[in-house]
Amino acid sequence: MSTELTGQQSLPLAKAINAGLRQAMLDDEKVLLLGEDIGPLGGVFRVTEGLHAEFGGNRVLDTPLAESGIIGSAIGLAMRGYRPVCEIQFDGFIYPGFDQITSQLAKLTNRHQGSQAFPVVIRVPYGGHIGAVEHHQESPEAYFAHTAGLRVLSPSTPHDGYWMIQEAIRSNDPVMFFEPKSRYWPKGVVDFDANRTPTHASRVVRTGTDVTVVGHGAMVSVLLQAAEIAEQEGTSIEVVDLRSLSPVDYAPLVASVSKTGRLVVAQEAPQHVSLGSEIAATIAERCYYSLEAPVLRVSGFDTPFPPAKVESIYLPDADRVLEAVDRALAY
Amino acid sequence: MPETSATIQLLSPEGRLVENAANEELHALVRELDEGQLRRFHRDMAVTRRFDVEAANLQRQGQMGLWVPSFGQEAAQVGSAYARRQQDHVFPSYREHAVALVNGIDLVDIIELLRGNTHGGWDPKQHNNFHLYTLVIGSQALHAHGYAMGIGLDGAHGSGDVERDEAVIVYFGDGATSQGDVSEAFVFAASYNSPQVFFLQNNHWAISVPVERQSRTPLYLRSTGFGIPAMQIDGNDVLASWAATRQSMDAARTGQGPRFIEALTYRIGAHTSSDDPTKYRDGADVDAWRAKDPIARFETYLRGLGTEESFFEEVREEADAIAADARRRTMEMVGPPASVIFDHVYTDPHPLMAEQKAWLERYEASYGENA
Numbered sequence: 001m002s003t004e005l006t007g008q009q010s011l012p013l014a015k016a017i018n019a020g021l022r023q024a025m026l027d028d029e030k031v032l033l034l035g036e037d038i039g040p041l042g043g044v045f046r047v048t049e050g051l052h053a054e055f056g057g058n059r060v061l062d063t064p065l066a067e068s069g070i071i072g073s074a075i076g077l078a079m080r081g082y083r084p085v086c087e088i089q090f091d092g093f094i095y096p097g098f099d100q101i102t103s104q105l106a107k108l109t110n111r112h113q114g115s116q117a118f119p120v121v122i123r124v125p126y127g128g129h130i131g132a133v134e135h136h137q138e139s140p141e142a143y144f145a146h147t148a149g150l151r152v153l154s155p156s157t158p159h160d161g162y163w164m165i166q167e168a169i170r171s172n173d174p175v176m177f178f179e180p181k182s183r184y185w186p187k188g189v190v191d192f193d194a195n196r197t198p199t200h201a202s203r204v205v206r207t208g209t210d211v212t213v214v215g216h217g218a219m220v221s222v223l224l225q226a227a228e229i230a231e232q233e234g235t236s237i238e239v240v241d242l243r244s245l246s247p248v249d250y251a252p253l254v255a256s257v258s259k260t261g262r263l264v265v266a267q268e269a270p271q272h273v274s275l276g277s278e279i280a281a282t283i284a285e286r287c288y289y290s291l292e293a294p295v296l297r298v299s300g301f302d303t304p305f306p307p308a309k310v311e312s313i314y315l316p317d318a319d320r321v322l323e324a325v326d327r328a329l330a331y
Numbered sequence: 332m333p334e335t336s337a338t339i340q341l342l343s344p345e346g347r348l349v350e351n352a353a354n355e356e357l358h359a360l361v362r363e364l365d366e367g368q369l370r371r372f373h374r375d376m377a378v379t380r381r382f383d384v385e386a387a388n389l390q391r392q393g394q395m396g397l398w399v400p401s402f403g404q405e406a407a408q409v410g411s412a413y414a415r416r417q418q419d420h421v422f423p424s425y426r427e428h429a430v431a432l433v434n435g436i437d438l439v440d441i442i443e444l445l446r447g448n449t450h451g452g453w454d455p456k457q458h459n460n461f462h463l464y465t466l467v468i469g470s471q472a473l474h475a476h477g478y479a480m481g482i483g484l485d486g487a488h489g490s491g492d493v494e495r496d497e498a499v500i501v502y503f504g505d506g507a508t509s510q511g512d513v514s515e516a517f518v519f520a521a522s523y524n525s526p527q528v529f530f531l532q533n534n535h536w537a538i539s540v541p542v543e544r545q546s547r548t549p550l551y552l553r554s555t556g557f558g559i560p561a562m563q564i565d566g567n568d569v570l571a572s573w574a575a576t577r578q579s580m581d582a583a584r585t586g587q588g589p590r591f592i593e594a595l596t597y598r599i600g601a602h603t604s605s606d607d608p609t610k611y612r613d614g615a616d617v618d619a620w621r622a623k624d625p626i627a628r629f630e631t632y633l634r635g636l637g638t639e640e641s642f643f644e645e646v647r648e649e650a651d652a653i654a655a656d657a658r659r660r661t662m663e664m665v666g667p668p669a670s671v672i673f674d675h676v677y678t679d680p681h682p683l684m685a686e687q688k689a690w691l692e693r694y695e696a697s698y699g700e701n702a
Contacts, residue, residue, distance in 0.1 A: 069512075073473055073519055074477060076474040076475060077480060104474070107450070110450060111451040113451050113675050115456060171679060
């Protein structure tokens with residue numbers, strides 16, 4: 001990769017986040033990377049590839065294999081003035097660090113009453129579609145969106161991956177950064193000269209008039225695919241990419257639903273007490289007089305993530321989204 | 332869990348110096364202490380105990396939901412607290428009232444915490460890097476490690492200059508040794524050779540559960556399997572506590588890696604004001620430990636050095652005055668404003684905090700004069 005990143009490049013998400021991490025490390029020498037296998041190997045998904053060679057073992061640290069130890073140590077490093085970026089190897093391995101994230105990292109800013117900031121980023125490859133074994137395909141983002149003191153982001157494109165990781169690192173608050181691992185490999189255009197966008201902004205990524213669909217991470221590409229199919233059938237779908245899961249930027253969503261009168265919320269995660277449920281409730285409150293149909297949710301089932309050979313049945317695809325769109329239109 | 336042949340003691344329960352080959356180096360360190368420092372040991376132990384009794388009474392009188400007594404652990408705390416150097420950082424658990432006092436914390440701030448006025452209470456940067464109390468058992472061992480790791484990354488230790496090299500001390504109890512976070516902190520500290528001292532106050536009880544349930548082997552042996560040298564001391568001996576901590580901190584700061592100290596002491600009181608120790612332990616054990624009281628033995632020692640009664644009388648008067656002041660200020664305390672619910676949940680502006688804070692203000696205002 002060239003030193004100067006200008007213009008536009010077609011990159012996969014994994015390499016775009018890599019470029020964003022690199023830029024953040026160049027911009028601020030207090031930025032450190034911590035995690036399992038992130039050094040010479042470059043991480044199991046190679047998101048940190050080349051960074052150990054470029055920045056050395058004092059900036060890119062392979063840690064012992066202990067998630068609580070990684071997060072707890074990152075907290076102390078933040079007290080020392082560092083901006084640690086932790087990699088959790090897979091979604092389902094975050095739980096050994098859950099206590100340090102929710103009882104410590106999320107609450108320490110408040111406990112210190114403003115005398116100490118905790119600019120810690122926790123990167124989590126998440127979600128299904130990769131045919132992996134148990135604990136490697138989960139979507140645990142709602143646990144963290146439910147926890148005060150954390151900010152939660154999830155990019156859906158390489159362009160957002162490059163920019164949003166830098167915004168996350170620049171934040172003075174703890175940020176959970178959920179990377180949709182099934183989107184690590186498809187390429188997309190990254191504009192290295194783009195203007196900064198607000199960290200917590202949702203975005204209309206395809207305009208339409210009949211139904212609004214909203215999702216985040218890997219689900220956005222499913223929604224765009226659904227919109228494409230629907231267009232051929234004469235239905236105009238507007239797609240909103242949440243980008244920020246906490247806080248949620250409702251303004252673009254409210255504007256969209258006020259226009260279309262219908263909303264389908266889609267997510268890979270189980271439905272019960274999920275992020276999608278929260279969005280459905282909020283839109284029902286805010287768009288009551290615009291809604292022509294109840295807000296419908298399309299989710300994973302309320303089961304453990306199933307064995308990979310049936311994940312395509314478990315995970316919402318374009319057909320499941322369109323089935324909900326049809327139901328919304330039938331009201 | 333009784334003392335072992337490895338237990339290091341400089342001062343016997345009867346207040347006499349114990350000198351042998353094993354503690355020779357530590358005695359040499361103690362000989363550097365002047366009389367003023369020895370008197371400060373006594374003063375801070377006595378003040379903390381007097382304050383602790385007053386705070387326990389205030390809890391019984393409804394001024395706090397909870398009190399966490401430090402009674403009996405004063406020597407382990409005061410000795411180790413004075414062993415840190417100015418550039419060091421201290422990560423307490425939640426019973427380290429004497430360590431707090433030595434580090435310049437207003438003890439009434441601890442009452443504010445346990446009364447429910449705050450989750451924190453002080454700014455560590457303004458209080459000699461004495462960090463906030465941590466209530467989840469063992470979590471702070473990792474925070475301390477991260478800080479120590481940062482010292483290592485900054486190259487702020489290992490020069491050999493003890494006045495400049497930095498180190499970290501973390502306090503925890505015997506119950507915490509069963510927590511994964513403490514073991515993970517051992518792993519990380521050993522792996523990165525972090526300048527960190529693990530200071531265990533084995534007070535023999537994790538609420539109602541005796542230390543034997545946490546470990547069948549002496550706890551000081553715990554860290555050695557992780558590659559961290561350890562020593563076990565008589566935690567009711569303020570001289571041993573000071574010297575062992577000073578030696579360990581200086582070893583850590585000069586690049587020799589982390590150290591572990593197990594201080595054998597005893598929780599004379601309850602875990603907190605909410606439990607009843609008569610339900611789970613034998614009074615004879617408590618009496619045996621009362622006979623090894625840390626303050627009484629050190630007072631005997633000081634008197635043997637020629638310290639006069641007037642000094643002890645002055646300390647008693649000062650301790651009474653501090654307790655009376657704490658009582659008066661507790662009775663005058665007012666709760667925090669509702670805005671503390673939202674303030675500092677995040678460092679950067681956050682739309683939900685602004686929205687909900689504004690909602691609460693409107694809601695409260697809607698009651699008008701009846702609010």
